[in-house]
């Protein structure tokens with residue numbers, strides 16, 4: 060076992076609302092997780108299929 064070896068961060072956590080990368084996880088293969096980021100615009104509403112990313 061390679062205990063000291065760091066895994067590359069191939070796991071990505073993406074906000075389902077705005078699509079930004081929230082975090083990366085050290086996984087052995089490319090994996091995408093979906094969550095909600097910390098932005099108030101995303102947190103207040105889960106599912107809103109709106110193409111206007113107007114929080115900026």
Ligand SMILES: [Zn+2]
Nearest residue numbers: 074077096101
């Ligand atoms: Zn978001």
